[in-house]
Amino acid sequence: METLIKEPRTRNAKNTFNSIIESAIDLFYRRGYHGTTVKDITKEAGVAAGTFYLYFPSKLDLYKHILIMLSHEIRRTIAAKVNEKKSRYDKEREGIKAFILLVKEQPYMYNIIWESLYIDRELFKDYYESFASRYVKGLNQSASEGEIRDLDTEIVSYILMGITNFIGLKVALDLGSSNDDINHIVDVVMDLIKHGLFTKK
Amino acid sequence: METLIKEPRTRNAKNTFNSIIESAIDLFYRRGYHGTTVKDITKEAGVAAGTFYLYFPSKLDLYKHILIMLSHEIRRTIAAKVNEKKSRYDKEREGIKAFILLVKEQPYMYNIIWESLYIDRELFKDYYESFASRYVKGLNQSASEGEIRDLDTEIVSYILMGITNFIGLKVALDLGSSNDDINHIVDVVMDLIKHGLFTKK
DNA sequence: TCATAAACTGAACACCTATTCATATTTACT
DNA sequence: AGTAAATATGAATAGGTGTTCAGTTTATGA
Structure with missing residues (x-):
């Protein structure tokens, strides 16, 4: 039941974390879940693809x-x-x-x-x-x-x-x-x- | 506005055509549009993958x-x-x-x-x-x-x-x-x- | 019967995508 | 300052998917 998300510990990391979530909300809304790529999300958030998996085990968990x-x-x-x-x-x-x-x-x-x-x-x-x-x-x-x-x-x-x-x-x-x-x-x-x-x- | 679907002309072809549609309805319902593959549809309909494109220009058109x-x-x-x-x-x-x-x-x-x-x-x-x-x-x-x-x-x-x-x-x-x-x-x-x-x- | 069109096949193609990982940089804390 | 943990990178991986096509079989109708 509980989330598998790894919370960020530093201030900058919190920004990254929130940025990923905000970008995902925007993209899921505009293009739907299946129409949105993890790369789309990280690109819009301004981080590298691998950064996503620092915080979220998978796209579905996000x-x-x-x-x-x-x-x-x-x-x-x-x-x-x-x-x-x-x-x-x-x-x-x-x-x-x-x-x-x-x-x-x-x-x-x-x-x-x-x-x-x-x-x-x-x-x-x-x-x-x-x-x-x-x-x-x-x-x-x-x-x-x-x-x-x-x-x-x-x-x-x-x-x-x-x-x-x-x-x-x-x-x-x-x-x-x-x-x-x-x-x-x-x-x-x-x-x-x-x-x-x-x-x- | 009009459909790009090519209608079947022979009796057997009509069966194939309907079979693809019925399989697709079943699979779209059970697994959703994105969770359903054209191969899934043709497999359930009992035809080869290429047969799909005899009647439907694309998965979206179906x-x-x-x-x-x-x-x-x-x-x-x-x-x-x-x-x-x-x-x-x-x-x-x-x-x-x-x-x-x-x-x-x-x-x-x-x-x-x-x-x-x-x-x-x-x-x-x-x-x-x-x-x-x-x-x-x-x-x-x-x-x-x-x-x-x-x-x-x-x-x-x-x-x-x-x-x-x-x-x-x-x-x-x-x-x-x-x-x-x-x-x-x-x-x-x-x-x-x-x-x-x-x-x- | 036989020529033509329709129907069918399934391997191959071209592209895409979620996820991993070796490496590098930054931060926290003593 | 120095070290360990946290954060970040992005190329590589491994698997998947819609669609095409050259070749084959089946149906039609004269």
Whole structure:
């Protein structure tokens, strides 16, 4: 479970180490994991090819390390916003808003995490199952307090993740024609979640 | 835009051609596009490596051909079910049900289509933008008839695609713990879409 | 039947890529 | 200053992959 990465010990080495990671994130995003060469990464980082293996046992281990970094960053960022709020409505609103802002500012997150499905399917499954698992706990809490209706919370968690992810996808890849004003998007999503899609007969 | 594929002319050649496509679908699903070799494909199809290039100019062209096949199959299957129904509620219900059934029976569809994001981003964007575009037309129609509330239909289309896709993802990858009874899942989704998530104050 | 086109073969080609390693330089610490 | 550890180099290695092609077999149709 633990990482096989060898941490740098000197200041310059830390720069090298971070430079490799940053270059890799940039290239994995732009060209994908398979489209990116270790030489590409070291070239962009400004170091020799062999330097890579001072810190990372393999290209795959670097990818896994980046994936863990990004997933922690996403969770941390969203949790910080969600935990500020008390009601489930406000939690959902802040959660989706935080996610959209994140993928708008750092669209590489979206791409790199989703690509895990084609690099190591178990990584992908673990990511979404553990995300869903935490989500379900929050929903169950809100259900026990009578804030949300009595629905299968595991299914609801995938519904809400699906909404957030596809809205995030639209923003990250600039899909569609409408102007992606974040407040407007969040308003529409919350409106639908609160009042449903259909007119009352 | 048109395919560069050379169609087979004899009966045996048609078998060879189909065999290559079927083997490729199987392997792209199990090992991903980059994890699959042209030799893997021809070996599984029971033909020599060179035979591949009798019909497909390149590995990428085969992938694109499969992608177009699968996207047509998905659209056709869903459209057939949706068009049977008159009300927007029934259309949504049948649409999501058809999608879930499809990815449950043929989970490779899901994987191969999503992988396009890492093979050719424009293919992926085209796929979802055109899917959303048709969706928006249907929603606008329902809106004009007063069936659904007055919401930004482009955003709503991504919300509904997100729900369907993530529920489909859960089923296709067997995510989570709950038993994936399709009727139960569809009931929960439609309940949420109709009545919203929250208890009425 | 026989000539022509279509289908097929698999070794060879040209290129690419992850990783290693012998060597050299820099840093940390006494 | 001096030494051992850490850091860095980049050419070499070892293996792999998409694609081609000269030669062979099979099917078609007159």
